[in-house]
Amino acid sequence: MNNLDISFNDEVNFLKNDDKDWIPWITNLLLSAKKEINKKNAQEMSINFVSSEKIHEINKKYRGKDRPTDVISFAIEDGLDEDFMAAFNxxxxxxxxxxxxxxxxxVIKRHSVEYETGFNREFGYTLVHGYLHLNGFDHIEDDEAKVMFGIQGKVLREYGLPLHPDQENHGKQIH
Structure with a gap:
């Protein structure tokens, strides 16, 4: 249940922070999310830390949005038949x-200041949010948002990173 292999690519030296050992922090948070969504099989993924310019370029190219953002997820199984994948699970x-x-x-740091959430909480929020997208969750429709943000909130609360009150009550992002 707890096998999650993460490859890291750090173009901005984020992981070289002397104050915090981010790799176990990230891994444990995502393992909590994996457990919450009941993913029993082993998973692998990559996490790429990039500059504002790079994520702006990716956001424009793949999402048609001409601005930097905090996270972009590229799910391998987007559009694959659920019955097909269930055979492997x-x-x-x-x-x-x-x-x-x-x-x-x-961008995550800028959001943490703007929303007064603190960096660790905003980083955890963004990380779990992206991980849930990689696992097929979305928040386009209200019912989807309620499920996704409910899971996200539970994982973050259990990790000591509670959601903003607006997110707790409405299942919506404040940003």
Whole structure:
């Protein structure tokens, strides 16, 4: 249940922070999310820490949004038939490649100041949010948002990173 292999690509030296050992912090938070969504099979993913300029470029190219953002997720299994994938989920040797996250610490830091949430909370929020997208969750429709933000809130609360009150009550992002 707890096998999660994460490859890190750090273009902005985020992980070299002397004050915090981010890799176990990230891994444990995502393992909590994995447990909450009841993913039993092993998973692998990549996390890429990029600059504001790089994420702006990715956001414009793949999402048509001409601005930097905090996270972009590229799920490997987007659009794959659920019945097809279900056949593999019961195989204990199956390792699911869920995709790639691109995170911009600069934008996350800016959001943490703007929303007065603190960096660790905002970073955790963004990380779990992206991870849930890689696992097929979305928040386009209100019912989807309620499920996704409910899971996200529970994981973050249990990790000591509570959601903003607006997010707790309405299942919506404050940003």
């Amino acid at each position: 019961d195989d204990p040797d199956f390792v699911e490649d869920i995709g790639d996250l691109f995170l911009c610490p600069e």
